[in-house]
Amino acid sequence: MKVLFVASEAFPLVKTGGLGDVLYSLPHALRARGVDIRLVLPGYRALLRQLDEIRILGWCDVRGAEGIVSARILETRHPDFAFPLWVIDCPTLFDRAGNPYVSASGQDWPDNAERFSVFARVAALLAEDALEIGWKPAVVHAHDWQAGLVAAFLADQPERPKTVFTIHNLAYGGHFSHGDFVRLQLPGHWWSPEGVEFHGGFSMLKAGIVYADSVTTVSPTYADEICTPEFGYGLDGLLSSRRYKLHGILNGIDTKTWNPYTDPHLPAHFSAGRIQPGKRRNKQALLERFLPVVDEAALQAPLLGLVGRLVEQKGVDWVLAAMPVLLAETDARFVMLGSGQASYEQKFTRLAKQHPERVFVEIGYDEPLAHQIEAGSDLFLMPSRFEPCGLNQMYSLRYGTLPVVFRTGGLADTVVDVSEASLADGSANGFVFDTPDHEAFVAAIRRALDLYRQPAVWQRLQQTGMRQSFDWASSAGHYLSLYAF
Numbered sequence: 001m002k003v004l005f006v007a008s009e010a011f012p013l014v015k016t017g018g019l020g021d022v023l024y025s026l027p028h029a030l031r032a033r034g035v036d037i038r039l040v041l042p043g044y045r046a047l048l049r050q051l052d053e054i055r056i057l058g059w060c061d062v063r064g065a066e067g068i069v070s071a072r073i074l075e076t077r078h079p080d081f082a083f084p085l086w087v088i089d090c091p092t093l094f095d096r097a098g099n100p101y102v103s104a105s106g107q108d109w110p111d112n113a114e115r116f117s118v119f120a121r122v123a124a125l126l127a128e129d130a131l132e133i134g135w136k137p138a139v140v141h142a143h144d145w146q147a148g149l150v151a152a153f154l155a156d157q158p159e160r161p162k163t164v165f166t167i168h169n170l171a172y173g174g175h176f177s178h179g180d181f182v183r184l185q186l187p188g189h190w191w192s193p194e195g196v197e198f199h200g201g202f203s204m205l206k207a208g209i210v211y212a213d214s215v216t217t218v219s220p221t222y223a224d225e226i227c228t229p230e231f232g233y234g235l236d237g238l239l240s241s242r243r244y245k246l247h248g249i250l251n252g253i254d255t256k257t258w259n260p261y262t263d264p265h266l267p268a269h270f271s272a273g274r275i276q277p278g279k280r281r282n283k284q285a286l287l288e289r290f291l292p293v294v295d296e297a298a299l300q301a302p303l304l305g306l307v308g309r310l311v312e313q314k315g316v317d318w319v320l321a322a323m324p325v326l327l328a329e330t331d332a333r334f335v336m337l338g339s340g341q342a343s344y345e346q347k348f349t350r351l352a353k354q355h356p357e358r359v360f361v362e363i364g365y366d367e368p369l370a371h372q373i374e375a376g377s378d379l380f381l382m383p384s385r386f387e388p389c390g391l392n393q394m395y396s397l398r399y400g401t402l403p404v405v406f407r408t409g410g411l412a413d414t415v416v417d418v419s420e421a422s423l424a425d426g427s428a429n430g431f432v433f434d435t436p437d438h439e440a441f442v443a444a445i446r447r448a449l450d451l452y453r454q455p456a457v458w459q460r461l462q463q464t465g466m467r468q469s470f471d472w473a474s475s476a477g478h479y480l481s482l483y484a485f
């Protein structure tokens with residue numbers, strides 16, 4: 001079976017979040033099951049610089065905002081990818097410094113509507129083998145709003161491939177104005193509430209939901225949640241009416257990259273069968289990064305880790321509200337790596353200055369440090385208000401670092417709260433709170449810190465998480481049956 005993946009990022013070439021991880025792991029898991037894959041990506045400057053073996057497949061001329069835009073289609077073999085990548089090289093739209101979606105000052109690129117409508121137009125042409133290279137997919141699998149128009153462009157085509165659209169995060173809707181719609185000469189019949197129209201403008205995410213044959217999202221609980229007003233961003237009515245074609249399929253993780261027994265970023269390795277002394281050495285090395293001297297008290301004290309985007313979704317304000325309480329009440333230390341909203345960055349930086357012995361903060365994006373925090377911490381804080389799937393809680397389970405999470409989305413589907421019953425049946429692997437506020441979050445951390453002083457129980461919880469299987473095999477199986485249906 002031939003499947004064309006269309007997405008705006010893929011690890012390790014370009015990644016701003018979990019989407020990039022999935023676009024690396026899922027196509028590889030499918031390929032391992034015999035699927036013939038091509039992955040289409042935009043030709044960002046940073047991506048083009050990483051390519052060397054390039055072949056030109058051809059040119060596609062499509063409508064842009066001011067007339068015809070010519071895109072060169074490159075095929076490349078990259079050592080990290082077991083299948084060919086197709087890169088849409090269109091320098092005026094993609095060859096620029098910085099982030100795929102926002103400028104250096106954090107503003108959306110003003111031409112995002114054009115960038116991702118051209119991207120989708122070209123991807124749809126490739127799906128129809130417009131370049132006549134003899135590779136015609138049975139399925140096109142498009143991801144998030146950046147690829148939302150692909151299914152819409154294909155919808156009217158005769159003998160088109162089946163279209164699958166995956167929502168990785170409903171919060172990012174790809175909203176643009178009616179002016180953009182007109183300028184880009186998008187088909188007039190899309191302009192209706194049953195089409196792409198959304199609150200006076202249009203939404204590329206909505207286009208994916210309306211026009212794809214199947215819609216998926218990245219956990220079963222999130223699939224239910226997005227059909228409710230609380231989580232639906234105004235699309236809950238539409239999603240409820242399309243519940244028949246909406247599927248929640250839990251993401252896996254890349255168990256090769258995230259393996260505490262082999263991880264090259266770690267100073268010491270460990271496994272479920274022998275957690276210590278390896279995990280302790282990781283904790284020590286992590287503390288040594290921030291402290292001139294690491295004494296026994298610091299090593300014994302619980303270390304609470306956090307890695308992620310500093311945005312409201314991630315419950316960062318609850319973490320900030322919890323910190324003074326925890327610093328006053330307990331001997332816990334706190335290590336955080338992240339970047340995002342400037343006010344959050346400043347607050348964490350200030351906290352670290354006030355408590356240099358106990359609060360360690362690194363603002364930025366740092367892949368090795370993310371691994372070291374997962375390995376060296378005792379608890380991982382992930383109090384997301386909503387979480388489509390979440391990867392970090394699965395990484396932390398695998399690294400013997402017990403997650404503290406709000407009961408939502410993929411967090412609810414992967415973390416089993418410690419209770420008498422879950423301890424008895426051996427399913428407990430972390431701490432879950434049910435009320436969306438910082439007090440409930442603090443209460444969950446208190447429960448965790450109580451158990452931290454019971455090493456035998458703690459180790460059992462660690463082992464439960466470390467032995468769980470979060471690989472992509474079962475998710476890939478679900479996607480395959482969806483493709484075949």
Ligand code: ADP
Binds near residue numbers: 389390391
């Ligand atoms: P989201 O996709 O909403 O950002 P996920 O938990 O699904 O959240 O995935 C986040 C991914 O990005 C993980 O692989 C995580 O390790 C990584 N990540 C997030 N922030 C950073 C950072 N500052 N440095 C390194 N990796 C990060």
